[in-house]
Amino acid sequence: MMVQLQKVHGSQNQFFLLDQTSLQKALSTNELVSLAQQLTNPQNGLLGGADGLLVVSASQHPQVRGRMQVINSDGTFAAMCGNGLRTVGRYLAEKYGETDFKVETPQADLQVSCQSDWAPQVKAISVEISPVSFQDTALPFANLGGPKLVNQFVPAFADELKFSAVAVPNPHLISIVSHDVLTSNLLEKLGTRLNQPNAYFPDGVNVSFAQVVNSRHLFVRTFERGVGFTNACGTGMSAASLIFAVTNPQAAAFEQILTVANPGGFVQTKVHQTHASYWIELIGNATITHYLEVDEAELHQSQPDFDRFEVTSTSEDAAYRDFIAQHTV
Numbered sequence: 001m002m003v004q005l006q007k008v009h010g011s012q013n014q015f016f017l018l019d020q021t022s023l024q025k026a027l028s029t030n031e032l033v034s035l036a037q038q039l040t041n042p043q044n045g046l047l048g049g050a051d052g053l054l055v056v057s058a059s060q061h062p063q064v065r066g067r068m069q070v071i072n073s074d075g076t077f078a079a080m081c082g083n084g085l086r087t088v089g090r091y092l093a094e095k096y097g098e099t100d101f102k103v104e105t106p107q108a109d110l111q112v113s114c115q116s117d118w119a120p121q122v123k124a125i126s127v128e129i130s131p132v133s134f135q136d137t138a139l140p141f142a143n144l145g146g147p148k149l150v151n152q153f154v155p156a157f158a159d160e161l162k163f164s165a166v167a168v169p170n171p172h173l174i175s176i177v178s179h180d181v182l183t184s185n186l187l188e189k190l191g192t193r194l195n196q197p198n199a200y201f202p203d204g205v206n207v208s209f210a211q212v213v214n215s216r217h218l219f220v221r222t223f224e225r226g227v228g229f230t231n232a233c234g235t236g237m238s239a240a241s242l243i244f245a246v247t248n249p250q251a252a253a254f255e256q257i258l259t260v261a262n263p264g265g266f267v268q269t270k271v272h273q274t275h276a277s278y279w280i281e282l283i284g285n286a287t288i289t290h291y292l293e294v295d296e297a298e299l300h301q302s303q304p305d306f307d308r309f310e311v312t313s314t315s316e317d318a319a320y321r322d323f324i325a326q327h328t329v
C-alpha cells in the first residue's frame with residue numbers, strides 16, 4: 001500500500017514527517033530509529049538528508065489531535081522540538097481541518113495555533129514551548145556549582161562567558177555573547193565536547209550562543225544535541241529568549257514579541273511569566289518542501305531503497321526564501 005511522507009522545515013531546520021496512523025502496520029521503535037538515521041544521512045540519505053524524523057501518531061489524551069515524537073539524526077529521541085512542532089501542527093491542522101488544538105509530547109500536551117500566512121505559500125504556526133525548568137534534575141546536569149545555573153561564569157566551559165541551563169523541556173545551555181564570540185569556533189568546540197561523554201551533561205545538551213541586536217531582537221546559533229549545527233533550533237531560540245528576558249530585566253522583554261534571527265531565517269517568540277513559572281510562545285513558518293510516496297513495505301526494510309520513493313517538490317521553499325530575503329532582520 002502506498003503511503004505519503006513529507007519533507008518539511010521550520011526556519012530551515014529540516015525534518016522528514018511520518019504519520020504512523022497512515023500505515024497498515026505501525027513501525028516499531030527500532031524501525032523508526034533506523035529509518036530516521038538513514039533518511040536523514042547527509043551523504044546517502046534522501047534529498048540530502050535532514051536534521052531528524054518527526055513521528056505523528058494517535059494520542060489517547062482527550063481533546064488532543066495527535067502525538068509527536070522527535071528522533072534526531074543520530075537516532076536519539078528528543079523531549080521536544082519547537083520547529084518540528086510547527087510542522088506537525090500544520091500537518092494535523094490540514095488533516096483535521098482545525099486551526100487550534102493540542103499535540104501530545106512526552107512531557108505535556110502543547111497548544112498549537114495556525115496564524116495568518118506570513119506571505120503567499122509561507123504558512124505560519126504558533127506553538128507552546130513548555131514545561132520550563134531550571135532544576136538540574138530536569139536537564140540533567142551536574143558539577144556546575146549547584147542545582148541551578150543562571151547567568152554564571154563557568155571557567156571549565158569558557159573563560160569570560162556566563163551560562164544558563166534550562167529545560168524546555170529538552171536540555172539547553174545558553175550564553176549571551178558578542179558577535180565575535182558568536183562567529184568563533186567556540187560554539188562548535190563546546191557543543192561537541194558536551195555531547196560526548198562529559199562530567200556535566202550526561203544526556204548531552206543543546207548549546208546556543210545568542211547575540212543581542214536590540215531589546216526586541218536576538219540572533220541565535222545552536223549546536224544541537226543529537227544533530228550538531230542546524231540552521232535553527234526552535235527550543236534553542238525559545239530558551240535564549242527566556243534567558244534574555246530573565247537576565248535583562250531592564251529590557252522589559254516579558255510578554256513582548258521578540259524577533260529571533262538564525263542562519264535559516266527568523267522566528268518570533270513571546271516569553272510568558274506566570275507566578276514563578278514560564279512558558280514561551282514560538283511563532284514561525286511551517287514549510288512543506290516535498291511530498292514522498294512509497295510502498296509501506298519499503299519503510300519496514302532495514303535498508304530502504306530511496307530510489308523507490310516518488311518525490312514531488314513544492315514551490316513553498318522558494319516562497320520562504322523570497323520572504324526571508326525581503327525581511328532579513
Ligand SMILES: N[C@H](CCC[C@H](N)C(=O)O)C(=O)O
Nearest residue numbers: 078081082083170233234235
Ligand atoms: N536536538 C534536540 C531536538 C530538536 C530540537 C530543535 N530542532 C528544535 O527545533 O527545537 C534535542 O535533542 O533536544
